[in-house]
Amino acid sequence: MRRRASRLVAALGFVMAAAVPATAADKAQQQLMAEIRMLQEQQQQLQQVLGGLAETLKTMTTRLDEQTAADRKAFADQRLLIENVAEGVRMLREKSDDTNVRLSTVTQELEAVRQAVSSMPTPSATVPGQDPGGASTDGSLPNGTSAAQAPPPSSGSAPLVSPQKMFDNAYSDYMAGHYDIAVIGFTTFINSFPRSDKVDDAQLNIGQSLYGAGQYPQAAEAFQKVITNYPQSDSAPVAYYKRGLTFENLKQADAARGAFETLIQKYPNAYEAILAKQRLDAVKR
Numbered sequence: 001m002r003r004r005a006s007r008l009v010a011a012l013g014f015v016m017a018a019a020v021p022a023t024a025a026d027k028a029q030q031q032l033m034a035e036i037r038m039l040q041e042q043q044q045q046l047q048q049v050l051g052g053l054a055e056t057l058k059t060m061t062t063r064l065d066e067q068t069a070a071d072r073k074a075f076a077d078q079r080l081l082i083e084n085v086a087e088g089v090r091m092l093r094e095k096s097d098d099t100n101v102r103l104s105t106v107t108q109e110l111e112a113v114r115q116a117v118s119s120m121p122t123p124s125a126t127v128p129g130q131d132p133g134g135a136s137t138d139g140s141l142p143n144g145t146s147a148a149q150a151p152p153p154s155s156g157s158a159p160l161v162s163p164q165k166m167f168d169n170a171y172s173d174y175m176a177g178h179y180d181i182a183v184i185g186f187t188t189f190i191n192s193f194p195r196s197d198k199v200d201d202a203q204l205n206i207g208q209s210l211y212g213a214g215q216y217p218q219a220a221e222a223f224q225k226v227i228t229n230y231p232q233s234d235s236a237p238v239a240y241y242k243r244g245l246t247f248e249n250l251k252q253a254d255a256a257r258g259a260f261e262t263l264i265q266k267y268p269n270a271y272e273a274i275l276a277k278q279r280l281d282a283v284k285r
Helices: 002-118 163-175 179-192 199-212 216-229 235-249 253-266 271-284
Strands: none
Touching (some): 163 199, 179 199, 199 216, 199 235, 235 253, 235 271
């Protein structure tokens, strides 16, 4: 009986001794699980913070893109406005030049009419025994000379065609490809109206006509006359450029480069200077 009781006590002690480590393991496991839950919560919080930062970055990027697009549009609008103003100024300048040309044309036409009127013979009173032309009834003049020996009346040298009409006729021949006739027309215009504002254009068109006819040496000389006689006109840069093209057709590369380089140096803002730079690169190659 005592042995059985001793065995029960021993067994109970063994069970109690074994239960103590099991309880300690459960506590360690619970503590580990609590730490894992804390880590999971911190991870979720970190993910939320990262998500908020990503959203903020996306919003800022969107705003920057919108601001950049707005700045580009504003720059494009300003550039368009500047180009429109420049175009308006150019049109006003062309209209002003056209008005000056018209005024000069009207002045020249009035001068031509005045010269034509002044060259007309003045009517004289009829003398008894003379016909209305001043000759006597026997065919002699008052100074005793015969009518056959009298010098013919002067008809005057003033052209009866207006400067604008003469220029337009020559330009029509040039546009129609009648280059020989155009050269004659523009040359006559320059000789008849040397003070016209269109003389530089006429000389330039002489070179253009000769160039179109394939007479390159003569064309080069005509363009040189524009450069020499009218260096301040708007035809000068065109003449330099066309002179360079003429030398290219003559296979004179050095002369062509010289014409293009001089054009770029003297008239850097002219449209022909841009064309000259392109041709200069081609000539150098």
